[in-house]
Amino acid sequence: MLLVDIQNNSIILHIDSILARLVKKENKGPLEIKVGTKSVLICMCGLSSNQPFCDDSHKKTADEENNKTYAYEKEGDRIEVKNWEVVY
Numbered sequence: 001m002l003l004v005d006i007q008n009n010s011i012i013l014h015i016d017s018i019l020a021r022l023v024k025k026e027n028k029g030p031l032e033i034k035v036g037t038k039s040v041l042i043c044m045c046g047l048s049s050n051q052p053f054c055d056d057s058h059k060k061t062a063d064e065e066n067n068k069t070y071a072y073e074k075e076g077d078r079i080e081v082k083n084w085e086v087v088y
């Protein structure tokens with residue numbers, strides 16, 4: 001079971017018997033890869049719902065401040081994260 005509580009700009013992650021991963025991404029746009037005459041955009045922000053391809057969700061990161069950490073909820077809402085606590 002994985003439960004994420006978002007309280008007071010903090011994330012408390014409760015992990016019980018499954019492997020889960022929080023991955024910090026700093027890129028705010030895709031990586032363009034040219035294949036022959038075609039171009040493919042690979043998601044580097046981690047927010048695309050069409051991984052590994054970019055679906056323009058990175059636009060949500062445009063006004064992120066460089067020295068802050070954010071988390072995005074499934075619905076796309078963003079919160080600033082100030083404290084991370086992992087509970088086993």
Ligand code: FES
Nearest residue numbers: 030043054057058
């Ligand atoms: S780079 Fe992630 S959605 Fe575009």
